[in-house]
Amino acid sequence: xxxxxxxxxxxxxxxxxxxxxxxxxxxxxxxxxxxxxxxxxxxxxxxxxxxxxxxxxxxxxxxxxxxxxxxxxxxxxxxxxxxxxxxxxxxxxxxxxxxxxxxxxxxxxxxxxxxxxxxxxxxxxxxxxxxxxxxxxxxxxxxxxxxxxxxxxxxxxxxxxxxxxxxxxxxxxxxxxxxxxxxxxxxxxxxxxxxxxxxxxxxxxxxxxxxxxxxxxxxxxxxxxxxxxxxxxxxxxxxxxxxxxxxxxxxxxxxxxxxxxxxxxxxxxxxxxxxxxxxxxxxxxxxxxxxxxxxxxxxxxxxxxxxxxxxxxxxxxxxxxxxxxxxxxxxxxxxxxxxxxxxxxxxxxxxxxxxxxxxxxxxxxxxxxxxxxxxxxxxxxxxxxxxxxxxxxxxxxxxxxxxxxxxxxxxxxxxxxxxxxxxxxxxxxxxxxxxxxxxxxxxxxxxxxxxxxxxxxxxxxxxxxxxxx
Amino acid sequence: xxxxxxxxxxxxxxxxxxxxxxxxxxxxxxxxxxxxxxxxxxxxxxxxxxxxxxxxxxxxxxxxxxxxxxxxxxxxxxxxxxxxxxxxxxxxxxxxxxxxxxxxxxxxxxxxxxxxxxxxxxxxxxxxxxxxxxxxxxxxxxxxxxxxxxxxxxxxxxxxxxxxxxxxxxxxxxxxxxxxxxxxxxxxxxxxxxxxxxxxxxxxxxxxxxxxxxxxxxxxxxxxxxxxxxxxxxxxxxxxxxxxxxxxxxxxxxxxxxxxxxxxxxxxxxxxxxxxxxxxxxxxxxxxxxxxxxxxxxxxxxxxxxxxxxxxxxxxxxxxxxxxxxxxxxxxxxxxxxxxxxxxxxxxxxxxxxxxxxxxxxxxxxxxxxxxxxxxxxxxxxxxxxxxxxxxxxxxxxxxxxxxxxxxxxxxxxxxxxxxxxxxxxxxxxxxxxxxxxxxxxxxxxxxxxxxxxxxxxxxxxxxxxxxx
Numbered sequence: 001x002x003x004x005x006x007x008x009x010x011x012x013x014x015x016x017x018x019x020x021x022x023x024x025x026x027x028x029x030x031x032x033x034x035x036x037x038x039x040x041x042x043x044x045x046x047x048x049x050x051x052x053x054x055x056x057x058x059x060x061x062x063x064x065x066x067x068x069x070x071x072x073x074x075x076x077x078x079x080x081x082x083x084x085x086x087x088x089x090x091x092x093x094x095x096x097x098x099x100x101x102x103x104x105x106x107x108x109x110x111x112x113x114x115x116x117x118x119x120x121x122x123x124x125x126x127x128x129x130x131x132x133x134x135x136x137x138x139x140x141x142x143x144x145x146x147x148x149x150x151x152x153x154x155x156x157x158x159x160x161x162x163x164x165x166x167x168x169x170x171x172x173x174x175x176x177x178x179x180x181x182x183x184x185x186x187x188x189x190x191x192x193x194x195x196x197x198x199x200x201x202x203x204x205x206x207x208x209x210x211x212x213x214x215x216x217x218x219x220x221x222x223x224x225x226x227x228x229x230x231x232x233x234x235x236x237x238x239x240x241x242x243x244x245x246x247x248x249x250x251x252x253x254x255x256x257x258x259x260x261x262x263x264x265x266x267x268x269x270x271x272x273x274x275x276x277x278x279x280x281x282x283x284x285x286x287x288x289x290x291x292x293x294x295x296x297x298x299x300x301x302x303x304x305x306x307x308x309x310x311x312x313x314x315x316x317x318x319x320x321x322x323x324x325x326x327x328x329x330x331x332x333x334x335x336x337x338x339x340x341x342x343x344x345x346x347x348x349x350x351x352x353x354x355x356x357x358x359x360x361x362x363x364x365x366x367x368x369x370x371x372x373x374x375x376x377x378x379x380x381x382x383x384x385x386x387x388x389x390x391x392x393x394x395x396x397x398x399x400x401x402x403x404x405x406x407x408x409x410x411x412x413x414x415x416x417x418x419x420x421x422x423x424x425x426x427x428x429x430x431x432x433x434x435x436x437x438x439x440x441x442x443x444x445x446x447x448x449x450x451x452x453x454x455x456x457x458x459x460x461x462x463x464x465x466x467x468x469x
Numbered sequence: 470x471x472x473x474x475x476x477x478x479x480x481x482x483x484x485x486x487x488x489x490x491x492x493x494x495x496x497x498x499x500x501x502x503x504x505x506x507x508x509x510x511x512x513x514x515x516x517x518x519x520x521x522x523x524x525x526x527x528x529x530x531x532x533x534x535x536x537x538x539x540x541x542x543x544x545x546x547x548x549x550x551x552x553x554x555x556x557x558x559x560x561x562x563x564x565x566x567x568x569x570x571x572x573x574x575x576x577x578x579x580x581x582x583x584x585x586x587x588x589x590x591x592x593x594x595x596x597x598x599x600x601x602x603x604x605x606x607x608x609x610x611x612x613x614x615x616x617x618x619x620x621x622x623x624x625x626x627x628x629x630x631x632x633x634x635x636x637x638x639x640x641x642x643x644x645x646x647x648x649x650x651x652x653x654x655x656x657x658x659x660x661x662x663x664x665x666x667x668x669x670x671x672x673x674x675x676x677x678x679x680x681x682x683x684x685x686x687x688x689x690x691x692x693x694x695x696x697x698x699x700x701x702x703x704x705x706x707x708x709x710x711x712x713x714x715x716x717x718x719x720x721x722x723x724x725x726x727x728x729x730x731x732x733x734x735x736x737x738x739x740x741x742x743x744x745x746x747x748x749x750x751x752x753x754x755x756x757x758x759x760x761x762x763x764x765x766x767x768x769x770x771x772x773x774x775x776x777x778x779x780x781x782x783x784x785x786x787x788x789x790x791x792x793x794x795x796x797x798x799x800x801x802x803x804x805x806x807x808x809x810x811x812x813x814x815x816x817x818x819x820x821x822x823x824x825x826x827x828x829x830x831x832x833x834x835x836x837x838x839x840x841x842x843x844x845x846x847x848x849x850x851x852x853x854x855x856x857x858x859x860x861x862x863x864x865x866x867x868x869x870x871x872x873x874x875x876x877x878x879x880x881x882x883x884x885x886x887x888x889x890x891x892x893x894x895x896x897x898x899x900x901x902x903x904x905x906x907x908x909x910x911x912x913x914x915x916x917x918x919x920x921x922x923x924x925x926x927x928x929x930x931x932x933x934x935x936x937x938x
Binding site for chain 2: 019021022023024027028029030031032035036038039054055056057058059060061063066078079080081082083084085086087088089090095096098105108109112124129131133135146148
């Protein structure tokens with residue numbers, strides 16, 4: 001697409017995902033179709049989280065005294081906190097923050113919950129709205145003032161080793177989620193100066209958007225004992241000594257929906273992977289007066305059969321031209337359209353149209369296998385979307401060996417540029433300033449040899465840079 | 470129970486439903502078990518709503534100018550609105566309200582959505598947090614400052630008749646929900662001075678709590694054209710004339726969970742109807758060293774079988790005394806406990822323990838029918854809970870024929886007292902003041918003859934009074 005930004009803005013409206021005309025900047029309405037996509041994404045995520053986490057719900061407001069307790073944390077957030085100062089006509093005794101994230105609302109309660117090692121581990125998550133008084137240009141789903149789909153997990157452990165092990169679980173769950181959504185990603189460890197305030201280190205997932213900029217779509221943080229010390233979360237170990245707990249937290253947001261939309265959409269509109277589509281299959285009966293009854297009897301039965309099998313299926317019986325229906329459901333991203341006309345009935349065929357490739361499939365209709373046959377096409381769509389979007393991410397990732405090539409590649413090709421780096425903060429910040437780019441982080445799994453392309457010292461990491469959202 | 474208030478407070482903690490130690494008054498944490506009960510309730514409700522409504526999500530903040538637009542409405546809420554006045558260190562240009570309810574956030578968008586009669590009807594709902602700066606004594610789930618389970622439906626119609634018809638749908642859905650939860654209720658039309666601010670009339674559901682006071686657990690409002698006129702929501706009819714729309718709204722809250730807990734609990738703790746219980750069945754294997762393997766092989770298979778059939782089932786294999794397990798799961802309200810020991814295996818029996826009645830059932834074990842057999846017991850529990858709680862509500866409802874009897878009955882027996890009333894506002898307010906009671910409303914379906922027991926004029930309604938939460 002030529003202008004991704006414009007395309008993205010338009011598709012949210014056309015596909016009825018978000019209405020951004022709400023009278024507060026950076027706050028939008030989830031429309032019914034958007035809400036279904038969001039819900040399907042969350043169901044997919046929660047099914048994985050529920051295997052070892054429990055869902056909870058903490059209050060939305062945080063007393064100023066708790067928000068401010070952890071100095072590093074509050075420094076990271078204080079400029080963008082919304083404050084409640086009045087109840088009715090009364091000034092409140094203490095200002096209350098709309099949560100920017102929930103550490104400072106949850107961890108004082110953890111201090112009450114944890115007494116002995118028997119109370120550990122704790123693994124809980126919640127899906128809530130969080131709020132940021134953004135001063136930058138806002139953009140629906142990507143940079144907003146009310147993050148309406150903030151899914152955050154918080155875990156508490158007796159030892160550093162267990163917390164480190166939990167990091168792997170968090171990374172695995174997010175990797176699996178993005179794979180299911182056919183959203184490509186690059187994993188890196190954020191540089192020291194860009195880690196979560198108060199954390200030991202931050203692992204992040206970045207997707208390359210169609211315009212070549214990266215979007216952070218998920219983060220996993222090892223908090224060490226920072227917050228345990230701030231909020232006095234301790235347990236009595238088997239020797240009756242008080243020990244600080246070790247914590248992790250991982251989270252994602254509305255941006256995951258933005259990523260799904262951006263990864264697959266095309267000039268015709270939205271392309272949804274089946275797992276999040278409000279309708280996986282849209283049946284369009286091709287009706288002529290004389291044989292209307294036969295066709296509808298067939299499509300009604302097909303619809304019921306697919307629905308019974310758990311495939312989200314709808315039928316469009318409106319009295320408008322089929323072409324108009326095709327246009328609309330293609331625009332709204334329905335993965336598979338099934339057309340059935342009188343001639344198809346005669347030939348015992350149904351006509352499948354794949355949204356992702358535009359491919360037409362003339363499928364023999366077999367009552368006993370049609371559910372499996374259609375499910376197989378849906379699975380193939382997911383697989384093909386994944387291969388295609390992963391290829392885009394790979395094609396847009398370039399390894400370079402000189403500083404000049406870093407900025408040249410970023411400006412010409414966009415995407416992610418990787419190079420050898422010493423890992424020193426001072427050197428890294430110089431690179432960012434000189435070339436007006438962000439160091440996304442380093443790839444822990446890549447071993448390097450040679451020199452840092454900026455300072456010439458021994459390279460310790462493969463670093464990633466990109467322009468970012 | 471002797472002291473309901475104390476019992477209720479304790480059971481929320483013991484059964485791990487809510488942690489009310491959060492450092493802001495009137496705001497509490499949903500613990501994992503409480504969250505599951507809440508989620509099961511919402512799933513039950515949403516399954517019914519989804520038949521003709523769509524789920525949406527509107528922003529949490531409302532500009533002061535929109536909140537204040539409808540004069541009657543703002544008068545009803547302005548004393549209890551929390552205001553956001555600052556973003557970071559900046560004063561905001563316009564104060565933003567934390568929604569007390571959502572009419573003033575949703576209806577300006579309806580004005581954009583509705584153009585012609587083709588856009589109607591609209592039927593949407595959302596489940597969100599709403600906020601009230603309560604100055605009265607707060608109580609978890611019942612009178613709170615963050616209502617975390619505010620499920621509200623909003624509908625828009627072309628005609629008054631359609632809106633009136635929708636009222637019936639709302640009333641039916643809530644009746645069905647409360648029946649499924651075995652929560653008893655009395656339906657009445659609120660008096661003029663207690664209807665929803667801006668509405669034509671309000672229908673409310675009240676449950677009599679164990680202490681004899683009533684709890685409002687759901688309301689259905691006919692808004693007429695009040696808000697349509699305020700927010701200019703009009704459609705072009707087939708004669709191209711602009712017409713105001715007719716609206717309804719219905720809602721319920723955390724109070725439904727409070728009602729479930731209060732309706733069924735006893736001195737041993739929580740009693741949950743199966744439909745909301747985190748576990749419908751808890752299997753306790755009775756293990757002795759010598760035949761541990763046989764018993765566990767059996768209970769593992771039983772657990773898997775019940776889970777496969779969609780019955781929420783867990784097994785308690787902890788190495789503690791069975792009596793301790795019984796005590797814990799009875800306290801937490803698990804509807805059905807299944808005990809299996811070595812002797813039961815020999816006799817091909819399983820032992821079922823009903824939480825609601827304490828009844829022990831020695832059931833013949835039949836591999837092919839065990840799922841149906843257990844489901845039948847669960848269904849019987851629901852039915853018996855419903856009969857029992859409805860009987861309580863009926864027994865606590867008294868018709869009286871004199872004013873003296875009203876206050877005497879309320880004070881001696883509690884519950885709801887009904888009598889003949891003229892329906893005049895002035896007369897009604899005098900009754901409320903003289904006897905320090907609330908007129909809940911009138912029963913539209915009851916026909917009356919005779920005189921108003923207060924002013925002696927012709928009686929037009931059967932009125933209900935009670936002490937209220």
